[in-house]
Amino acid sequence: MFEMKSIQELELIAAQVRRDVLRMVHAVQSGHPGAPLGCAEFFSAMYFKILRHNPHSFNMKGSHEDVFFLSNGHLSAGWYSVLARSGYFDISELQTFRKINSRLQGHPATAEHLPGVRVASGSLGQGLSVATGCALGKKLNHDKHLVYCLLGDGELQEGQVWEAAMFAAFNKVDNLIAIIDYNGKQIDGPLNEVLSLGDLYKKWESFGWAVHEVNGNDLRELLDLLELATEQSGKGKPQVILMKTVMGKGVDFMENHHKWHGVAPDDGQLENALAQLEETLGDY
Numbered sequence: 075m076f077e078m079k080s081i082q083e084l085e086l087i088a089a090q091v092r093r094d095v096l097r098m099v100h101a102v103q104s105g106h107p108g109a110p111l112g113c114a115e116f117f118s119a120m121y122f123k124i125l126r127h128n129p130h131s132f133n134m135k136g137s138h139e140d141v142f143f144l145s146n147g148h149l150s151a152g153w154y155s156v157l158a159r160s161g162y163f164d165i166s167e168l169q170t171f172r173k174i175n176s177r178l179q180g181h182p183a184t185a186e187h188l189p190g191v192r193v194a195s196g197s198l199g200q201g202l203s204v205a206t207g208c209a210l211g212k213k214l215n216h217d218k219h220l221v222y223c224l225l226g227d228g229e230l231q232e233g234q235v236w237e238a239a240m241f242a243a244f245n246k247v248d249n250l251i252a253i254i255d256y257n258g259k260q261i262d263g264p265l266n267e268v269l270s271l272g273d274l275y276k277k278w279e280s281f282g283w284a285v286h287e288v289n290g291n292d293l294r295e296l297l298d299l300l301e302l303a304t305e306q307s308g309k310g311k312p313q314v315i316l317m318k319t320v321m322g323k324g325v326d327f328m329e330n331h332h333k334w335h336g337v338a339p340d341d342g343q344l345e346n347a348l349a350q351l352e353e354t355l356g357d358y
Contacts, residue, residue: 079122084293086354087122087159088114092324093351094155094358098171100344105172105180108334109226110152112257112319115293116224121156124300126219129161132189140219141208143193145201146226146255147181148336154178157190159355168358199232201225202252206242209250209312220307224253228260231269236281242312243282250312251303252283255290257321259332274316283314290317325350 079087091114099105110117121127126140144153151171158165163177170176177186181196193204205223212219229235242250254274258265265271278285284306288299296317303313321335322328325347339347 079118081293081297084115084118084122084297087118087156088293089324089352090159090355090357091117091152091155093348093353094159094168095151096325096339096344096347096351097357098151098154098168099338100341101169102172103338105151105338106148106336107151107338108259108321108328108332108336109146109255109257109319110149110155111325111328111334112321112323113149113152113224113255113290114323115296116253116255116290116317116319117152117156119293119297119300120222121160123297124304125222129157129189132162134184134192136192136208136219137215138217138219141192141205141212141221143201143205143208143221143223144182144195145205145223146198146229147194147196149224149226149255150178150180150182150196153182153190157188158358162190163188165358198226198229199234202235202238202242205250205252206238206247206312209242209247210245212249213247218249220249220251220304222251222253224255226260227254227256227258227265227271227274228268230254230271230274239278239281239283239312246310247312248308248310251307252312252314254314254316255319256316257319259321259330259335261332261335263332278314278316282311284309284311285314285316287316288318290319291323 177188209221328334
């Protein structure tokens with residue numbers, strides 16, 4: 075295990091994650107910058123404060139440690155950044171993002187045996203099912219650790235998510251915490267114009283989950299809520315966090331624009347974006 079970080083240290087990590095994301099996507103002119111920028115605080119909080127994990131003894135089963143699944147696999151650049159910077163693999167490997175024969179594919183995969191990745195993701199809608207199975211396995215093995223799963227809000231348009239939600243609640247999978255990246259944008263436009271999800275709070279509540287809401291770009295508020303959810307595990311219900319974020323957070327011309335879901339910045343845009351983000355931990 076490593077030393078947990080303070081709020082100030084987490085803010086520095088989040089800033090560096092944003093720089094990593096932009097540089098990785100720009101280098102290959104391919105990838106998804108918008109949502110990883112919005113989730114930089116979340117990734118930093120999870121891997122440097124919340125998760126009880128050991129980057130230096132990774133195993134696929136995740137026995138006797140907390141487990142995280144990234145269901146919305148197109149956020150891979152942000153995830154790879156915190157995996158590297160928390161010690162799962164060398165930071166220099168971020169230079170290989172989305173390149174031929176790289177372990178850092180555009181959507182995380184297990185064939186490359188990248189430490190930290192336990193399931194292939196990117197075919198949206200599947201992660202919550204996997205996380206539920208993992209959480210049930212922990213209960214059967216009397217493993218008191220928790221399972222966390224990040225999903226996109228547009229991903230909730232997939233029916234399999236709601237099958238998993240029903241199953242988890244019915245079976246009282248109360249060591250499971252789902253987090254929804256609720257930025258209101260998807261690749262084709264605003265969420266409510268593509269396929270509205272209605273009242274998500276009431277919807278998850280009606281499925282039998284304990285529901286929380288939080289500003290995902292406010293580190294202190296986010297940490298308080300994640301710690302609360304962790305404390306409230308084991309009380310008979312799975313939990314879901316509706317995490318409001320800003321797509322493209324930290325870069326003024328990207329914020330709240332759905333076009334940045336899957337478009338790489340050009341040279342001038344990268345220079346502009348990096349000028350708005352402090353290099354805090356050293357670029358790879």
